[in-house]
Amino acid sequence: MTREHIIVCQFDENLLGRLHKKRLVVNTSADANIPHICQFVNNNQNNLHCIVIHQNNTLASTPFHENWRGIPIAVFADQMGSFKEIMQKMRLIRDLNIRIFLNTDFKENFTNIHILASLGIDCGVFFGENNLDWEALNDLMTYSVYSKAHHATIEPFHFIINNYNPTRTTDFSSVYFNNPYTYLHIDSEENIAITKNDLIEGKYIASGINLIPDISENEKYKEALHSWQEFFLQENGCAFCQAWRVCMGKFSTSIKDNPGCSKFFVDMMEAADYFLSVQHKNKRKELWQP
Amino acid sequence: MATIIFKPTEKCNSNCIYCDVVTRKKPKTMSLDLLEHIFKNIDEYLKSKPKEHIQLIWHGGEPLLLGEDYFLKAIEFQEKYCPETKNRIDHAIQSNLTLLNENYLKIFRSMGINQIGTSFEPLPNMRGPGPNRDSAFYNSRFMKGINMLEKNNFGWGFIYVVTKKSLERPLDIFFYLSNLKPTGGFMLNPVLIYGNDKHDIAMTQEEYADFLGAIFPYWWKHRDRYPHVNPFKMFVENIIENKRTTGCEDTGNCAYGHVYLGPNGEASQCGRAGDWDIISYGNIKERSLIEIMQDKQREQFIERNNILLQGECKNCPIWEFCHGGCPLDSYIKNKNFMHRTNRCEGKKLFLEKYFLPITGARL
Amino acid sequence: MANILLTQQCVRSCPYCFAKKHMADSIPDDILTWDNLIYIADLMEHSNEMGVSLLGGEPTLHPHFVDFVLYLLERRFHVNVFTSGIMGEKMFNECERVLGKISPDRLSFVCNVNNPEKSSFSELENVRRFLKTFGHLSTVGFNIYKHDFNLDFIFQYVNEFGLRRHLRLGLAHPIPGQHNIYVHIDKMKLMAERLISYLPVFERLKIKAGFDCGFPLCIFTEEQIGKLFKHNSGRLSFGCGPAIDIGPDMTVWGCFPLSNTHKRSIYEFDSMNDIRNFYRDLHQKVRTEVSGIFGDCDDCIYREENLCMGGCLAHSYNHFINEANIRFKEIYK
Numbered sequence: 001m002t003r004e005h006i007i008v009c010q011f012d013e014n015l016l017g018r019l020h021k022k023r024l025v026v027n028t029s030a031d032a033n034i035p036h037i038c039q040f041v042n043n044n045q046n047n048l049h050c051i052v053i054h055q056n057n058t059l060a061s062t063p064f065h066e067n068w069r070g071i072p073i074a075v076f077a078d079q080m081g082s083f084k085e086i087m088q089k090m091r092l093i094r095d096l097n098i099r100i101f102l103n104t105d106f107k108e109n110f111t112n113i114h115i116l117a118s119l120g121i122d123c124g125v126f127f128g129e130n131n132l133d134w135e136a137l138n139d140l141m142t143y144s145v146y147s148k149a150h151h152a153t154i155e156p157f158h159f160i161i162n163n164y165n166p167t168r169t170t171d172f173s174s175v176y177f178n179n180p181y182t183y184l185h186i187d188s189e190e191n192i193a194i195t196k197n198d199l200i201e202g203k204y205i206a207s208g209i210n211l212i213p214d215i216s217e218n219e220k221y222k223e224a225l226h227s228w229q230e231f232f233l234q235e236n237g238c239a240f241c242q243a244w245r246v247c248m249g250k251f252s253t254s255i256k257d258n259p260g261c262s263k264f265f266v267d268m269m270e271a272a273d274y275f276l277s278v279q280h281k282n283k284r285k286e287l288w289q290p
Numbered sequence: 291m292a293t294i295i296f297k298p299t300e301k302c303n304s305n306c307i308y309c310d311v312v313t314r315k316k317p318k319t320m321s322l323d324l325l326e327h328i329f330k331n332i333d334e335y336l337k338s339k340p341k342e343h344i345q346l347i348w349h350g351g352e353p354l355l356l357g358e359d360y361f362l363k364a365i366e367f368q369e370k371y372c373p374e375t376k377n378r379i380d381h382a383i384q385s386n387l388t389l390l391n392e393n394y395l396k397i398f399r400s401m402g403i404n405q406i407g408t409s410f411e412p413l414p415n416m417r418g419p420g421p422n423r424d425s426a427f428y429n430s431r432f433m434k435g436i437n438m439l440e441k442n443n444f445g446w447g448f449i450y451v452v453t454k455k456s457l458e459r460p461l462d463i464f465f466y467l468s469n470l471k472p473t474g475g476f477m478l479n480p481v482l483i484y485g486n487d488k489h490d491i492a493m494t495q496e497e498y499a500d501f502l503g504a505i506f507p508y509w510w511k512h513r514d515r516y517p518h519v520n521p522f523k524m525f526v527e528n529i530i531e532n533k534r535t536t537g538c539e540d541t542g543n544c545a546y547g548h549v550y551l552g553p554n555g556e557a558s559q560c561g562r563a564g565d566w567d568i569i570s571y572g573n574i575k576e577r578s579l580i581e582i583m584q585d586k587q588r589e590q591f592i593e594r595n596n597i598l599l600q601g602e603c604k605n606c607p608i609w610e611f612c613h614g615g616c617p618l619d620s621y622i623k624n625k626n627f628m629h630r631t632n633r634c635e636g637k638k639l640f641l642e643k644y645f646l647p648i649t650g651a652r653l
Numbered sequence: 654m655a656n657i658l659l660t661q662q663c664v665r666s667c668p669y670c671f672a673k674k675h676m677a678d679s680i681p682d683d684i685l686t687w688d689n690l691i692y693i694a695d696l697m698e699h700s701n702e703m704g705v706s707l708l709g710g711e712p713t714l715h716p717h718f719v720d721f722v723l724y725l726l727e728r729r730f731h732v733n734v735f736t737s738g739i740m741g742e743k744m745f746n747e748c749e750r751v752l753g754k755i756s757p758d759r760l761s762f763v764c765n766v767n768n769p770e771k772s773s774f775s776e777l778e779n780v781r782r783f784l785k786t787f788g789h790l791s792t793v794g795f796n797i798y799k800h801d802f803n804l805d806f807i808f809q810y811v812n813e814f815g816l817r818r819h820l821r822l823g824l825a826h827p828i829p830g831q832h833n834i835y836v837h838i839d840k841m842k843l844m845a846e847r848l849i850s851y852l853p854v855f856e857r858l859k860i861k862a863g864f865d866c867g868f869p870l871c872i873f874t875e876e877q878i879g880k881l882f883k884h885n886s887g888r889l890s891f892g893c894g895p896a897i898d899i900g901p902d903m904t905v906w907g908c909f910p911l912s913n914t915h916k917r918s919i920y921e922f923d924s925m926n927d928i929r930n931f932y933r934d935l936h937q938k939v940r941t942e943v944s945g946i947f948g949d950c951d952d953c954i955y956r957e958e959n960l961c962m963g964g965c966l967a968h969s970y971n972h973f974i975n976e977a978n979i980r981f982k983e984i985y986k
Contacts, residue, residue, distance in 0.1 A: 083720045084751060090727055111687045118691045119727055139688070149695030166515040167473040229433040232470055233426060235414055240462040242508075244469040273514070 124155025134260030387435025405445030474518035495636030542613025545591035607653035669798030669825035700925035738783030788814035798825035829970035867965030895932035907932030910967035
């Protein structure tokens with residue numbers, strides 16, 4: 001079965017020039033010329049799925065601009081920075097096709113995301129390297145799912161509740177462009193990897209953009225699709241956890257030092273069930289119309 | 291529909307702790323001549339019953355040890371000897387999946403099979419090849435098997451055999467199994483021991499009831515997540531939804547519906563009866579399938595219903611979906627079939643202690 | 654409109670302070686968190702209440718005061734800040750830079766001032782600096798805590814700093830069982846006379862005087878009522894309704910003098926209306942026990958018709974302090 005993968009790469013005009021008729025996620029830095037990237041991608045018969053801005057400075061220092069309107073953008077920033085500066089740009093940010101991700105390594109970001117979402121900015125957490133504050137994450141999830149107040153979406157909770165099927169697994173790695181069913185990562189040398197980290201660490205599944213159309217026949221790719229089964233070969237691993245079907249072992253390496261994932265994802269599943277029941281309750285029957 | 295539990299081989303590549311067929315018997319495999327003979331008999335049987343279907347459940351041992359050619363021969367025999375009746379032959383298969391390959395799946399598809407029954411065990415060294423039961427090896431092959439099934443759009447369901455070793459962590463096991471197959475689609479069956487309990491895996495009825503009871507409150511609360519977990523689903527359907535769905539052991543009408551055919555052509559009531567040599571209907575080499583299906587001994591299963599209804603099971607509120615349980619259970623304890631199952635106590639205990647209080651249902 | 658306490662800390666120590674008991678019982682470092690502010694904003698928005706008052710203690714002592722105001726404005730709340738106007742240099746500069754240009758229809762201040770004769774030089778300088786910068790957004794508030802009060806300095810402030818031509822007159826109330834300074838019942842008529850004596854000045858300077866809660870109608874003579882009626886274009890209120898206060902710890906209560914009774918958690922309620930109804934019902938029950946601050950309140954036709962609520966409920970509570978628990982049980986909680 002051939003899958004049309006979305007290709008994730010750096011903004012490299014040379015590489016992009018070699019890609020045709022692909023949907024692309026382009027990684028870049030905050031000082032890049034965003035409209036130029038958008039134009040360049042589309043002029044090469046590719047389709048822009050999203051530009052990912054990796055902001056090494058604070059979110060507040062991001063040069064949001066009127067000419068970003070309509071361009072799908074994700075900003076990944078470690079910290080928010082000055083609230084006042086953000087507020088000055090609030091109207092513009094709200095009008096952009098943008099989702100803002102903040103790092104869980106900084107405790108204040110749980111509140112920052114809470115603030116941004118309550119002001120109508122779609123946002124999310126991205127998981128850092130330090131021990132995660134599961135309680136804070138749970139509070140944010142509770143707000144995201146249960147709050148009746150108007151607010152924007154918060155990832156990955158929004159993805160989970162919208163893609164949740166109680167009788168299936170829900171893999172939220174798509175939120176971070178790391179789901180091999182949807183995304184492939186390539187570098188300038190055309191090395192192909194399943195995740196961004198794999199690409200950085202040189203764990204390639206193939207090399208050459210000409211291999212992308214048939215990647216589903218690639219043995220390493222097939223292995224990656226079933227890598228979740230490794231958990232079922234461990235005697236006491238994540239496969240024994242009731243929340244596995246929405247977590248799929250993403251925090252298995254940190255569970256010893258930072259337990260709490262199970263409780264969080266159990267609550268996440270409850271929230272997803274709740275969301276589903278509300279949707280079901282609100283579903284209107286399609287009545288004939290005169 | 292008549293069901294043939296068809297065991298063309300007793301050979302198995304796994305040494306499951308709760309199965310003693312491999313060690314107790316000298317495993318045999320059915321010859322192609324006998325296979326050919328059986329298809330002739332099936333044709334004869336179906337012609338004698340123009341509205342009847344036969345479900346041929348390929349069982350083992352591990353049927354995939356027969357090899358691809360064996361199944362191709364079966365197809366050939368079916369084409370050759372059942373040209374008019376072949377559309378009334380429904381194949382099914384039970385396999386441990388560890389030997390599955392794409393060729394088998396093509397063959398199975400051509401036999402009209404689109405789902406495979408299997409079994410699985412998350413606890414280590416319970417299933418697997420060799421004296422120590424290499425479960426790591428077994429499970430990794432099993433996973434490859436289910437990947438192949440899912441890739442080729444085959445359905446699959448499995449049985450989990452509850453043993454004494456399962457009792458320490460019922461919910462963990464339930465989560466594991468349901469994570470492996472999120473919709474459920476599995477059965478939590480108690481281990482059945484005939485003879486010595488060499489591995490100390492037998493449970494009391496109370497232990498089995500408590501095992502189910504440890505899982506049931508969670509399952510009931512979240513049953514939308516795990517719609518196909520038995521025996522819970524079966525109890526819900528029978529007690530709450532008033533539907534009649536039972537496994538073969540509780541139907542009360544297995545008398546003329548089932549037959550076991552072993553590798554030497556030996557016929558018995560069902561797979562379990564064949565494995566344990568409890569009842570013999572002779573050999574298909576000497577008797578036709580029509581004769582075997584009408585064996586006089588089968589009458590005792592009909593008679594059993596009447597005896598139980600007037601005796602041990604009189605006024606039992608779960609009779610309609612239990613029928614005294616599997617007659618073989620009675621045989622193990624009493625050396626005859628005329629008593630109710632010895633699992634009755636566990637079933638009722640589960641219902642009274644867990645199912646009814648939690649669901650609020652009444653019998 | 655709900656009052657949100659950003660902090661318990663205050664820069665002043667007013668003798669009449671009827672929040673004193675509440676402040677003393679609270680943890681001084683307890684300040685409203687961002688998450689709690691958002692919760693309150695959500696609850697108010699859900700309740701269709703788009704006006705909010707920020708107070709303290711001194712709200713500008715909250716480290717995120719300016720951010721909170723910006724946040725609430727961004728959520729389309731009208732924000733009213735009760736402040737003494739006394740704040741540090743850094744906070745003042747930040748307020749000036751960020752809030753100074755916000756439209757008066759979105760942001761307003763009530764600057765509670767005390768008689769300058771009783772204030773220190775630096776305090777006065779701070780107040781003057783605040784009024785000079787934020788005068789166009791500010792109304793002056795004054796709490797009457799003795800019958801022979803002085804308002805002259807207020808007229809001076811209004812003229813000098815171009816303040817809004819409105820004076821918010823509060824009445825210091827007793828904290829049940831405590832010893833703060835307030836206008837005693839037998840001095841209220843004198844206080845009313847004093848107030849009426851300022852009416853010609855109010856008229857001349859075109860300043861409207863509005864009553865905060867707890868003024869009883871009958872402390873004014875018929876003639877005085879007539880004058881007040883004319884002065885306020887017929888808009889006279891002698892009410893005492895539950896003013897919903899929300900503390901930094903997310904407790905709620907039905908007005909400051911009653912803050913040590915019937916505190917609840919905000920999480921017990923689904924809407925601001927629920928909170929208001931809870932306290933309204935409770936206060937109504939108290940008023941069935943004691944109609945008002947005067948003995949005559951029981952038979953008063955204006956009280957009966959709710960033209961006057963019979964003064965501040967805190968006076969009524971004082972009745973119950975030293976008596977046996979003979980009334981409905983919620984009173985003593």
